[in-house]
Amino acid sequence: MSGSDEPLLEVSGLTKHFAQNDSLLRRLRPDQSVQTVQAVDGVDLRIRDGETVGLVGESGCGKSTFGRLVLRLLDPTAGSISYRGEAVDEFDAAALREYRSHAQMIFQDPFGSLNPRYTVRETLVEPMEVHDIGASSAERVQQSTELLERVRLGAEYLDRYPHELSGGQRQRVAIARALAVEPEFVVADEPTSALDVSVQVEILDLLGELQEEMDLTLLFITHDLSVIRHVSDRIAVMYLGNLVEIGETESVFTNPSHPYTQALLSSIPNPDPSATPDRIPLAGDVPTPIDPPSGCQFHPRCPKIVPPEEWDHDQRIWRELFRLRTRLANGEIEPDAVRSTLVDGDERADDDAVVDALYRNQVEERVGNATDRAVPDSAATVAREALAELVVGNDDDAVARLEDAGFVTVCETEEPDLTTTEHGTDVRCHLHSEATRDHPDRDELRERNREKIL
Amino acid sequence: MTAENVQRPSRRERIADRLRSARETYGRMGRASRISLWLIVLIVGAAVLAPVVAPYSPYQENYDRSLQSPSVDHPAGTDLTGRDVLSRIIFGTRVSLAVGVGSVLLGVLLGVPIGSVGGYFGGWIDEFAMRSMDVVISFPALVLALAIIGVVGGSLWNLILVIGVVFSPQYARLIHGEVLSIKESEYVEAAQGIGLGNVSVLWRHILPNAIGPVIVQATFHVALAIIIEASLSFLGLGVQPPQPTWGVMIADGRRYLPAEWWISVFPGFAIMITVLAFNLLGDGLREVYDPQLVDQ
Ligand code: SF4
Numbered sequence: 001m002s003g004s005d006e007p008l009l010e011v012s013g014l015t016k017h018f019a020q021n022d023s024l025l026r027r028l029r030p031d032q033s034v035q036t037v038q039a040v041d042g043v044d045l046r047i048r049d050g051e052t053v054g055l056v057g058e059s060g061c062g063k064s065t066f067g068r069l070v071l072r073l074l075d076p077t078a079g080s081i082s083y084r085g086e087a088v089d090e091f092d093a094a095a096l097r098e099y100r101s102h103a104q105m106i107f108q109d110p111f112g113s114l115n116p117r118y119t120v121r122e123t124l125v126e127p128m129e130v131h132d133i134g135a136s137s138a139e140r141v142q143q144s145t146e147l148l149e150r151v152r153l154g155a156e157y158l159d160r161y162p163h164e165l166s167g168g169q170r171q172r173v174a175i176a177r178a179l180a181v182e183p184e185f186v187v188a189d190e191p192t193s194a195l196d197v198s199v200q201v202e203i204l205d206l207l208g209e210l211q212e213e214m215d216l217t218l219l220f221i222t223h224d225l226s227v228i229r230h231v232s233d234r235i236a237v238m239y240l241g242n243l244v245e246i247g248e249t250e251s252v253f254t255n256p257s258h259p260y261t262q263a264l265l266s267s268i269p270n271p272d273p274s275a276t277p278d279r280i281p282l283a284g285d286v287p288t289p290i291d292p293p294s295g296c297q298f299h300p301r302c303p304k305i306v307p308p309e310e311w312d313h314d315q316r317i318w319r320e321l322f323r324l325r326t327r328l329a330n331g332e333i334e335p336d337a338v339r340s341t342l343v344d345g346d347e348r349a350d351d352d353a354v355v356d357a358l359y360r361n362q363v364e365e366r367v368g369n370a371t372d373r374a375v376p377d378s379a380a381t382v383a384r385e386a387l388a389e390l391v392v393g394n395d396d397d398a399v400a401r402l403e404d405a406g407f408v409t410v411c412e413t414e415e416p417d418l419t420t421t422e423h424g425t426d427v428r429c430h431l432h433s434e435a436t437r438d439h440p441d442r443d444e445l446r447e448r449n450r451e452k453i454l
Numbered sequence: 455m456t457a458e459n460v461q462r463p464s465r466r467e468r469i470a471d472r473l474r475s476a477r478e479t480y481g482r483m484g485r486a487s488r489i490s491l492w493l494i495v496l497i498v499g500a501a502v503l504a505p506v507v508a509p510y511s512p513y514q515e516n517y518d519r520s521l522q523s524p525s526v527d528h529p530a531g532t533d534l535t536g537r538d539v540l541s542r543i544i545f546g547t548r549v550s551l552a553v554g555v556g557s558v559l560l561g562v563l564l565g566v567p568i569g570s571v572g573g574y575f576g577g578w579i580d581e582f583a584m585r586s587m588d589v590v591i592s593f594p595a596l597v598l599a600l601a602i603i604g605v606v607g608g609s610l611w612n613l614i615l616v617i618g619v620v621f622s623p624q625y626a627r628l629i630h631g632e633v634l635s636i637k638e639s640e641y642v643e644a645a646q647g648i649g650l651g652n653v654s655v656l657w658r659h660i661l662p663n664a665i666g667p668v669i670v671q672a673t674f675h676v677a678l679a680i681i682i683e684a685s686l687s688f689l690g691l692g693v694q695p696p697q698p699t700w701g702v703m704i705a706d707g708r709r710y711l712p713a714e715w716w717i718s719v720f721p722g723f724a725i726m727i728t729v730l731a732f733n734l735l736g737d738g739l740r741e742v743y744d745p746q747l748v749d750q
Contacts, residue, residue, distance in 0.1 A: 073643055093651075100649030113640035117662045119471075126658075127648035174644070181648065 008185060008217050009047040009070065014079035016040040016065050020290070038289045039065040041241035042079065044418075047185075052211060052218040054232030054249070056225055056264065058286050062241040063221045064108075067187040070219065071103050072096055083185070101131040104178035108190040110170035114162040120148070120173050121158040127180040147176040150213075151206060168199035175206065179214065187219045192227065204231060226268050229253060237261045240289055240297045243418075247425025255423040257432055259304040296430065299411040300326055306411050306430050313379070316370040321379060322409065324362055325402040328390060333362060335391045351391050358387045379405075479742050487738020490731040497728055501547040508541035512698045521714050531716035533706065539717060542698040543724050549699040550728065553613050553683040554676040560618025562672060565625025570664070572626070573633030574656050584630060587623035595620045599682055600691065608691045617679050628671055632664035666743035673736035677729040684725055700725050 020035040039062040047053050057063045068074040070081055072088055081088040083099065091099055107113035114123060124144035125137070134140035145155040151172040162170055171191060178186055188207065192200040208231060211218055220231055228235060228249070235252045237245040237260065245258040256262045263280040282301050287293055293300050300323075307318035327333050338357050342349040363383050367375055375383070382405040389398040410430050418426050419433045480488065500507055516536035524531045530540035565587070572583035590598075602616045636642060637660060645659045680700075686692035687701025695702055700721040707718025 068643075071647060073647055097649040097651075100647060105644070105647050107640040107644060109640055113644050115641040115645070115659050115663070126645075126650070130649045177644065177648070 007046040008049040008084060009045075009219075010082045011043060011045045011070060012080055014040055014043045014045075014066070014069055014081065015077045016062075016069055016074060017077045035290055038241050038292060040069060040076075041289075041292070043238075043241070043243050045236060045243065045246070047217060047219060049184075050215060050217055051233040052220055052231055054228035054235045055219060055221045055238060056228055056235060057223065057238035059223055060286055060289070061238045062289065063223075063238050064189050066238070067105065067189050067219060067221050071105055071187055072099065073105065097130070101133075101181040102183055103185040103187070104181060104183040106171075106175055106178050106186060106188040106191045109194045110167055110174050111162075111194065113174050114170055114177075116162055119159050119161055120144075120165075123173060123177050124148070124180050127177060131181050133181065144176075144180070147180055148173075150179065150210065151176045166199075167195050168202060171195060171199075171203055172206070175203075175210070179210065182214075183216070185217045185219070187221065189221045190223065191220075193222065193224065200227075207231065225264055237264065240287065240292050242297060242428065244298065244428045245425055246418075247423065251423045251425050255421075255425070257421045257423065257425055257427040258298075258429050259302050259431070260298050263303065293412070295410070295412040295414050296416050296428070299409065302411065304431060306409055308406055308409065310406065313376050314371050314373045317367050317373060317375055317379065318407070320363065320366045320370055321375075321383060321402065322407050323366075324383060324386070325399060325407050327362070328386065328395065328402070329399045331395065333358065333390060335387075351388070354391050355384055355387045358391070359384055362387070382407075479739070482742045483738040484741065486734045487741075490734035490738070493727070493731040494735060497547055497731065498551065500544050501551050504545050504548060508538075508544040510538035510541040512537060512542040512545040513696055514538070521710070521717075523714070524716055530720040531714070533703075533717050534710070539703070539720055542703060543700065543721055546698045546700045546703060546721065546724065547728075549610060549693050549697065550680045550683060550725070552610060553617065554679040554732075556614040557617035557621060557679045558672045558675045560614060561621030561675065562625050562668060564618065564622035565627075566629050566661075566665075566668060568622070569626030569628065569630035570633045570656060570661060573630040574637055574652070574660065580630075584626065587626040590619070591623035591627070593620075595678075596682060596685065599686065600689075603686060603691045608686065608694060610693050610697075613683055613686065613692055617682055621675055621679070624671065624675075625668055628667050629661075629664055632667060633660055636660050636664050667740075670736055670740045670743055673732055673739055677732035677736070680725060680729055680732075 016039045017036040018039055020037055041062070043066060045053070055063045055066065065074065069076050070088075072081070072091065076089055079089070083103065086095075088099060118126075121141060121144055124147055125140045128134050128140045128143065134143050141158070144158060148154060148157055153169060153172050153176075157165070157169070157173070162173075165173065171194075175191075191207065192203050195203060204227065207218070207220075210216065218231070220228060222228055232249045235245075235247060235249050236243050237252075237258065239260050245252060245256070245261045252261060253265065256265050259280075263282050266280040280303055282303070284301050287297070287300060296302070299305055303319065304315070305319055305322060307315055307322075311318050335354050335358060338361075339349050339354050342353060342357060347353065359380075363375060363380070367373075382401060386398040386401040389395075389401055414430070416428050416430045416433045418428050420426050421432055480491070483491070514537060516532070519528070519532050519536040520534055522528055522532045522536075528538050528540065530538070530543065532538055533542075568583045568587060572580035598620050599616045602619075603612060606612050606616075633656075642655060642659055645655045650658075683692055683699070684701030684704065687699045688705045690702075690705070692701055693699045703721040704718045704725075707714070707716075707721070710717050
């Protein structure tokens with residue numbers, strides 16, 4: 001399925017920020033500010049002629065926005081898109097219209113992507129009219145019939161309305177519409193996720209066949225890794241508007257390098273036993289892209305977060321203590337609730353007892369779930385001190401106590417660069433970035449940490 | 455174009471489509487609104503065929519028959535100058551419908567483009583369009599109409615113009631909201647994605663899907679416009695005599711109450727029935743277009 005090496009589409013630094021609750025009046029009022037959502041944040045990607053690239057990520061990670069940017073259905077905030085060497089981001093209306101005859105989109109929801117008042121005929125003929133395909137109406141209708149046959153529907157569907165069709169049939173019509181302009185490049189945005197499982201397979205097969213028949217280049221957007229393995233030549237994994245791993249499908253599946261990719265892969269049911277180890281649970285939810293985490297944006301959830309080098313113990317223990325720090329900083333731990341539970345249970349409920357209880361369920365149990373090693377004494381002391389600060393109401397000091405003790409990581413301070421791994425995949429993670437290892441800032445950090453308790 | 459011979463059946467098909475969807479709508483309406491629909495057909499027929507249907511000329515004075523009570527000759531009696539009240543009511547239908555339909559049409563023609571363009575393009579265009587509509591809407595409709603008519607004087611065309619302008623912001627708002635929600639739908643994105651221009655997207659994809667509530671509102675507004683016309687005519691600010699209108703007839707007949715009640719009561723009935731018919735039809739259409747509203 002692989003095509004030549006020439007890039008059909010090249011995207012660099014592509015960024016899209018949405019303003020929330022924006023309006024003229026709001027902008028004029030000094031007491032109101034406009035929040036921005038960083039949906040796509042500086043993405044670089046090259047798509048070669050004839051290949052299928054799978055773009056994967058959880059919902060809300062910006063992958064659909066990315067697909068729309070590439071087609072200029074949305075205008076980028078920054079960055080460039082070039083299609084066969086032409087700057088798509090600078091196209092005027094006429095050039096954009098021309099571009100639309102090369103690049104098309106298949107939408108996620110076949111119940112929403114067809115005009116309810118258009119018959120199938122009207123839906124298919126319209127794009128041909130826009131791009132002057134076919135000399136007469138008769139010819140266009142003829143071509144529509146051929147398109148319908150291509151997507152395994154027949155001419156008898158020409159005069160149906162969307163409400164007379166099933167989900168799968170609608171999606172076929174939507175695919176036919178995208179193909180009506182004879183495009184080279186198609187963005188398929190979750191084309192199967194709104195369909196029944198049995199229909200999903202049919203649509204996937206159809207897309208695969210069409211891709212070969214018509215020599216299409218495909219950007220396949222999905223949250224479902226199991227789908228993508230069968231259709232894509234390459235995979236790009238997206239997290240909070242950034243690409244964290246890009247590589248050949250097989251390399252990524254057999255040797256996922258980014259902790260996020262590993263977690264995603266481990267969540268596929270019935271994994272290839274040789275390729276993926278046990279399920280890696282992700283902590284928490286996807287953070288909002290309104291105020292994304294610093295450094296590596298995955299760090300609050302990352303199971304492999306990098307401890308400072310001075311940490312000689314199990315990484316998992318360090319990770320749990322780091323997460324304790326995050327929870328303290330977010331005000332997620334409520335000592336009063338613990339205290340009232342103790343009171344209700346007729347137990348001792350002075351400050352020490354509360355600290356003990358907190359330590360047990362915030363540290364000991366969690367570490368116990370992650371590993372069978374015990375928390376080293378020095379770390380346990382720091383954690384208790386921090387919790388004690390929390391119990392007497394000094395939330396900020398609690399966080400500071402942990403920070404001072406070295407529970408800080410390069411993952412939250414520095415954004416990792418894209419690095420090529422031994423498996424030929426590009427990964428954005430400190431575990432793989434050599435450059436960061438020798439970073440001067442990092443040396444400094446190490447020096448500072450030496451003097452501390454750890 | 456060579457397409458000519460192909461185009462024709464497709465146009466016929468389109469008309470067939472319209473008919474089919476109209477029949478569908480009719481099929482889904484309740485009994486009350488179906489009856490109203492036929493009543494409206496009857497009223498419109500009376501207006502169009504007034505010279506044929508009316509037993510007398512509405513202007514023909516006959517002092518021998520002044521102030522006759524309803525009889526076989528004059529089913530709705532006669533007025534002071536002996537004019538046949540029924541004939542005048544039938545001819546009055548013309549003014550009422552002209553004002554009702556004309557002003558609503560004008561309101562739609564003004565409001566829908568303003569609201570839909572604002573909603574579709576957003577930004578300062580939207581702010582400007584909708585804020586200016588807000589200014590118009592902030593006056594009570596009848597008071598505004600009264601004030602303008604007071605200045606420009608009453609005539610059929612002035613009435614249509616004024617009531618149309620007064621109604622237009624409501625259509626602007628209605629369509630604005632619809633367009634805002636529909637423009638987010640994927641079929642609109644798809645239409646943009648195939649390279650269709652903004653005007654075509656708005657005209658072919660958004661408006662046909664947004665117009666339902668406007669049609670419902672228009673039906674109610676026809677009734678309201680008829681009432682406004684009658685009120686203004688009653689106050690002598692509407693269509694000028696001797697042109698028969700229901701409002702003027704009620705105003706004239708008021709002086710002969712209660713003895714010669716037929717002069718004002720029959721035109722009153724005419725207004726009531728017409729308004730009721732349009733309102734019931736509006737209700738019926740709303741149920742068809744917006745089933746959720748009825749569930750609530
Ligand atoms: S940079 Fe750090 S936090 Fe980010 S994925 Fe790599 S190890 Fe995890």
